[in-house]
Amino acid sequence: MNALAPYEIDVRRVRKPAAIFLAGGLVLAHLPAGVGLPCPLRTLTGVPCPFCGVTTSVRDTLGGRVRDGLSVAPLGLLLVVAAIAVVLRLSPGNVRILRPIVIAGVLAEWCFELFRYHVI
Amino acid sequence: MPAPGPYSPQGVLADWGPRALGLLIDWALTLVVVVPLVVLGVAVSGVFRFLADVAGIVVAILLAVQVGQTGQSPGMRTIGLKCINQTTGQPIGPGLGVVRAIAHIVDSIICYVGWLFPLWDKSRQTLGDKIMSTVVVRVPTQKFSLMPPGS
DSSP, rough: OOSSSSEEEHHHHHHHHHHHHHHHHHHTSSSSSTOOOOOHHHHSSSSSTTTTTTOOOOOOOOHHHHHHHHHHOHHHHHHHHHHHHHHHOOOOEEEEEEHHHHHHHHHHHHHHHHHHOOOO | OOOOOEEETTTEEEOOHHHHHHHHHHHHHHHHHHHHHHHHHHOOOOHHHHHHHHHHHHHHHHHHHHHHHSSSSHHHHHHHHEEEEEETOEEEEEEEHHHHHHHHHHHHHHGGGGGGGGGGGGGGGHHHHHHHTTEEEEEOOOOOOOSSSTT
16 A cells, blocks of 8 residues: 555545545534543543544534534534535545655644543 | 445445444344443453453454455344455455454544544445455355354
8 A cells, every 4th residue: 555645535435434434523512511421542542533532522512612623623613614515515426645744634633632631 | 126236356346334234233242242241240240340341342252353354244144244355356365354343443433433434434444444455345245143154
């Protein structure tokens, strides 16, 4: 596998999951906080993973509290926007993202979470 | 009739849904063994709780060995899935089957996101599959059986 080759996403295939993701987020926005699976990495080590806080962020964003969502995990807002674009067919059918950008994005989100949890 | 999925050199790649279903069957199988021991552990003696942990690990290893040997666990046989090396098209062997099961820890450790990868990944691989260079393809379904036919 070429580490620099673009990562391809067939957007047509993720349309249904994106709709389920948005619907799930909307339901979550009306449930009490704390509903969800605990992160295994954080449970075992106390260190958050790059995706910690995304569920909360999505819940806050879809509940109309965008700033709260952003302060928990910016990736959540990005995912909500991407999911809306996919469901409304505003994105191209096949998306190619450069792997270094994906890796940099995940690392940036992880740094954000490490900072938020006072690990760094 | 739904259009067939994308092809790997070895066949039609399995979607996330059937893969999740196969995994649920295997988990159910594990729970059938573990839950009674947990109940006994609570009601009778803590020894059963320890036995439940051991039984869970043993069942997980047995399932992983089956996947390595034949490419299929009981759940995968029932749903019609086969795990193969993405280059050779052959099952990866019992030892690597166990290593693949361990590699799935990576899928869980990051808030379970790795398990969702087949939803959007071109090769429909989890992160564990990527580490082990395996793909899961569709094959004809079989009747549910604990052990591979002919074993």
